[in-house]
Amino acid sequence: MAAPTKPIQILFVGAGAVGCFYASRLHSPAQNIHVSLVCRSNYTAIASSGVHLQTHSFGNYTFTPSAVYSSIADAASKAPEGGWDYIVVTTKALPDVTDDSEDIAPLVEAGGDGKSAIVLIQNGVGVEEPHRKRFPKNPIVSAVTIISAEQISQGTVRQNRWTRISCGAYSDGLGGKTSAALALCKRGDEAVNALVNLWKTVGDIKDAEAYSEVDLQIVRWHKICINASMNPSAVLAGGIGNSEMSLDPDLREHLKACMEEVFDAAPKILGKPFPEKLAKPELILKSTERNTGGRPSMLVDWESGRPMELEVILGNPVRIAKRHAVEMPRLQSLYALLKSAQRQREAKKKLAKL
Numbered sequence: 001m002a003a004p005t006k007p008i009q010i011l012f013v014g015a016g017a018v019g020c021f022y023a024s025r026l027h028s029p030a031q032n033i034h035v036s037l038v039c040r041s042n043y044t045a046i047a048s049s050g051v052h053l054q055t056h057s058f059g060n061y062t063f064t065p066s067a068v069y070s071s072i073a074d075a076a077s078k079a080p081e082g083g084w085d086y087i088v089v090t091t092k093a094l095p096d097v098t099d100d101s102e103d104i105a106p107l108v109e110a111g112g113d114g115k116s117a118i119v120l121i122q123n124g125v126g127v128e129e130p131h132r133k134r135f136p137k138n139p140i141v142s143a144v145t146i147i148s149a150e151q152i153s154q155g156t157v158r159q160n161r162w163t164r165i166s167c168g169a170y171s172d173g174l175g176g177k178t179s180a181a182l183a184l185c186k187r188g189d190e191a192v193n194a195l196v197n198l199w200k201t202v203g204d205i206k207d208a209e210a211y212s213e214v215d216l217q218i219v220r221w222h223k224i225c226i227n228a229s230m231n232p233s234a235v236l237a238g239g240i241g242n243s244e245m246s247l248d249p250d251l252r253e254h255l256k257a258c259m260e261e262v263f264d265a266a267p268k269i270l271g272k273p274f275p276e277k278l279a280k281p282e283l284i285l286k287s288t289e290r291n292t293g294g295r296p297s298m299l300v301d302w303e304s305g306r307p308m309e310l311e312v313i314l315g316n317p318v319r320i321a322k323r324h325a326v327e328m329p330r331l332q333s334l335y336a337l338l339k340s341a342q343r344q345r346e347a348k349k350k351l352a353k354l
């Protein structure tokens with residue numbers, strides 16, 4: 001790729017495993033592409049020696065970001081002239097705990113009216129809406145990844161398997177039903193195509209994919225099959241990984257039934273079937289068998305005492321389905337059980353502090 005004459009400035013908010021991996025596949029100062037990170041607990045490690053990546057797909061390497069910030073306020077106070085072209089949010093989607101759109105507002109404002117594209121690489125459904133409401137003029141890129149990766153120590157990220165990232169614009173969730181939404185969708189599509197092209201050419205991610213707005217929502221629901229079955233079950237099954245679960249006959253039957261629930265519900269909600277090219281439950285389980293060592297993010301969060309992405313992975317899908325008169329009883333049970341477990345744990349933590 002010929003180096004752009006104007007620098008491309010990209011900021012990742014969230015330097016966990018997913019953020020560090022995809023940031024490292026875009027950063028290329030020689031090609032005038034400058035990627036910076038907003039870190040939290042791993043700030044000191046990354047600011048002093050970068051991110052060490054141990055990857056299944058690209059070997060081992062170190063990624064030294066253009067700048068490392070200790071907070072959003074720190075980044076906003078040192079924004080490049082004209083702000084960032086892309087602000088990529090890779091934090092956990094926890095609408096019950098924080099409003100990401102409010103958090104990133106100082107970064108978006110640094111770019112001026114409607115300039116920065118907001119990229120959301122997050123699990124679940126319904127994650128775009130708060131950003132759409134707060135930033136009516138900014139293009140939004142909604143992105144779904146199936147990567148299996150973990151931060152094994154501060155600043156060291158291990159990618160176990162898979163690189164696929166699917167991106168689509170988000171205007172009104174329907175592909176632009178008014179002229180204003182259609183204009184936003186067009187700008188979103190441009191941002192999607194440019195970013196996917198960078199991941200492919202600079203980052204060598206062959207399965208970075210561009211989708212239309214509605215088709216990307218289908219991909220989000222397909223990912224729900226995986227996240228809503230594997231992630232909560234790994235916690236409730238006592239802390240075991242996806243491969244082990246898919247090899248256990250009873251758990252496999254349960255996982256498959258959860259996935260089938262989503263497979264039945266999603267086309268009724270979206271008014272469109274899942275395309276043939278998206279893997280069916282049996283194939284997802286088969287390919288998960290090989291991902292030994294891969295542990296779902298929800299299990300990692302639960303074991304570290306952090307809040308889990310229950311609302312975007314279980315709560316929103318169950319509520320959206322109900323609005324379409326579709327019941328998802330297995331997902332509803334997983335949601336109710338884990339929400340209660342999380343509440344009990346938080347109550348115990350509060351008591352212990354008294």
Ligand SMILES: CC(C)(CO)C(=O)C(=O)O
Pocket residue numbers: 123145146147148149226227230231242294295296297298
């Ligand atoms: C690894 C994978 C694909 C499924 O559990 C995931 O998305 C997650 O853990 O959040």
